[in-house]
Amino acid sequence: MNGAPRINAGRLLESLEALGRFGALPGGGTNRLALSDADRAARDWTVDRMRALDMTVRVDAIGNVFASYAGTEQRAPVLTGSHIDTVRTGGLYDGNYGVLAGLEVVATLREAGLRTHRPIEVAFFTNEEGARFQPDMLGSLVAVGGLPLAEALATRGIDGATVGEELQRIGYAGQAPVGAPQVDSFIELHIEQGPVLHQQGVDIGVVEGVQGICWLEFTLEGCSNHAGTTPMALRRDAGLVAARITAFAHELALRYGGRQLATVGAVELRPNLVNVIAQRAVMTVDLRNTDGAALARAEAEMLGFATRCAAEHGVVLGHRRLARFDPVAFDPALVELVAQEAQELGLSTLRLPSGAGHDAQMLARVCPSAMIFVPSVDGLSHNPGEHTEAHHLVQGAQVLLQVITRLANRAG
Amino acid sequence: MNGAPRINAGRLLESLEALGRFGALPGGGTNRLALSDADRAARDWTVDRMRALDMTVRVDAIGNVFASYAGTEQRAPVLTGSHIDTVRTGGLYDGNYGVLAGLEVVATLREAGLRTHRPIEVAFFTNEEGARFQPDMLGSLVAVGGLPLAEALATRGIDGATVGEELQRIGYAGQAPVGAPQVDSFIELHIEQGPVLHQQGVDIGVVEGVQGICWLEFTLEGCSNHAGTTPMALRRDAGLVAARITAFAHELALRYGGRQLATVGAVELRPNLVNVIAQRAVMTVDLRNTDGAALARAEAEMLGFATRCAAEHGVVLGHRRLARFDPVAFDPALVELVAQEAQELGLSTLRLPSGAGHDAQMLARVCPSAMIFVPSVDGLSHNPGEHTEAHHLVQGAQVLLQVITRLANRAG
DSSP, X not given: OTTOOOOOHHHXXXXXXXXXXXXXOTXXXXXXXXXXXXXXXXXXXXXXXXXXXXXXEEEBTTOOEEEEEOOSSOSOOEXXXXXXXXXXXXXXXXXXXXXXXXXXXXXXXXXXXXXXXSOEEEEEOTTOSOSSSSSSSHHHHHHTTSSOXXXXXXXXXXXXXXXXXXXXXXXXXXXXXXXXXXXXXXXXXXXXXXXXXXXXXXXXXXXXXXXXXXXXXXXXXXOOOBTTTSOGGGOOOHHHHHHHHHHHHHHHHHHHOTTOEEEOOOEEEESOOTTBOOSEEEEEEEEEXXXXXXXXXXXXXXXXXXXXXXXXXXXXXXXXXEEEEOOEEOOHHXXXXXXXXXXXXXXXXXXEEESSOOXXXXXXXXXXXXXXXXXXXXGOOSSTTOOOOHHHHHHXXXXXXXXXXXXXXXXX | OTTOOOOOHHHHHHXXXXXXXXXXXXXXXBOOOTTSHHHHHHHHHHHHHHHHTTOEEEEBTTOOEEEEEXXXXXXXXXXXXXXXXXXXXXXXXXXXXXXHHHHHHHHHHHHTTOOOSSOEEEEEOTTOSOSSSSSSSHHHHHHTTSSOHHHHHXXXXXXXXXXXXXXXXXXXXXXXXXXXXXXXXXXXXXXOOSSHXXXXXXXXXXXXXXXXXXXXXXXXXXXXXXXXXXXGGGOOOHHHHHHHHHHHHHHHHHHHOTTOEEEOOOEEEESOOTTBOOSEXXXXXXXXXXXHHHHHHHHHHHHHHHHHHHHXXXXXXXXXEEEEEOOEEOOHHHHHHHHHHHHHTTOOEEEEEESXXXXXXXXXXXXXXXXXXXXXXXXXXXXXXXXXXHHHHHHHHHHHHHHHHHHHHOOO
């Protein structure tokens, strides 16, 4: 594909800056919760940009927006895209980059007077972040038939409003049906949101799949007592059990090795006073692995340890799963295509899993799918300081262009 | 002392109920922060009760109140008492019991027409709890010359008012001097506030001293990163270090054995989210031991472990001492007298240290001092559910009467 047109670096970078102005935070970054006024403004701006490229825009019943750049044949399109909602303290690249790079691909082809056999569609999906409505990846989940539309529309956000009400309010309750998309393949370009590519000095991450996730919440009920008058043997210390579970989670991840991750990010003690034994602790454990069987073992081990440890300390354990997703493996041929196109451009590549969830894992249910990662400086994301070097942004978009073109022109 | 008069159980119990009405909480218990309006009302009521017993009342410059029941000789008095301030969610017994039992002793002797050789004084000390003004045991500390009066009066409380202003406001800025009390001996009756006597079914705790205390605060600065994208080896997890310090503190207490206690009661993580590695953790460690040398070793070990553990995880450790008191040993002869008098009454006894701080540890600086404990049901204290069985309250007061009478009548 040495003859492929080159994307316009300046236009791509300017578009990222421009989209970042919607919901901009004073010190940098953006706050653009799904279906908020800022999201509406960003959607309107993005749709205008789509129409300016002579793309045909349709909005589906969950507010996902698809813009089609016609091919020379009437066939199922090659789809790309991501999301433009952000967390409350988001950056400029998470999601936005994949959508705008998709539009930049179309703009580049259009300027060069090129059309592929299949249509190219660029989409942005509703509420990927899950920062306002649960679950995350809501729009793509509904699009592929993974969640009934009515249930999704009735979902109430952190501010009490429902998805359906907010879609109506901002004018994105569309007519296009959901549940059975006709798509040839899906390719999503995204920042890594982790430190691996940056640390290893690699240009392009070839994403083989998405880790499985298990979120557990443990509620530990002990007994609040005076730290100075209660002998060690008579204590029922919920905080100590929480600490031991935390240490165990870390040891488990090291013992499993490979792609096993374990994080205790949230712990709340009550009454949380220096001289009072904690009566109650609520904590979360975030387990991830690309290996579904290992993840299931890790979950069972965590629960087993927590049960034994709580009992040993006379503490009552409650637990619930806050989330559970099996690992997703992307299409091997498509993954290989990403690696080839990057290498043909002389870029270094690393195969890795995605640690975060992405719309691509939903699309993978209905069509061959894959992702392209570019490096995140220091792995920072969900943070106004989120940054990717300009040359990496440009390289990633060029790889996307070549992968899309190859997919949309291939025979069969 | 078989001929000693018996205290009036009904009168004692009624007085506890009556005093509990000042600052009463809706569901039980009291909120009577030092020098508050509720404390003023409780002080006025207690002083009235003292005067009704023909006791001579004096108020010192830090608001401690002393009521004297004259002896047959002009000699240094035997002092008893405690405090009537409470924490925000206090019970009816902590402090109050020692003051009212002292007055019940005087009432009983007076009804029997008995006077001891030495005067008997019953005191309540200002701001023992430390729930409004720091440090705790403020009144007794100033009384024995451990803190300059001016500094104590300038102490600002959690609501911004100073001790001096509040003493003036409630009318308890007294004239009696502080700093060099003339006292023969001090005996304080108190609820245990721990589970030991209740668990072991013992009537009377013979308190041999007060544990030394060391409060450490650790501030751990790591790096906030995505739980799904940050490999275990690249993490700087402040929450994990906090958990490992917590587990180490517990292991240390078990390894030291004896009277070593270790408690991590307070931990705060930031940002405290399920899928974000904690950037910051602030935690406390409460160490106590009756053995001062062991306590110093425990403190050094904790600091050493925290330093190593933080470094191992790339986390920056800050630390400060929030409090440090050496252990206090009570007067052996007085401790023995408490045991003897309880045993002569046919009561079971157990020698134990006090885990909490008490005014007696301040008085121990200037005169032979000791304490008598009665059982706390389930060890509950600083809690509206704080409870001591009526027969234990009566037994404790009877032991107090006999100890005081013995002390106040002894030769020399």
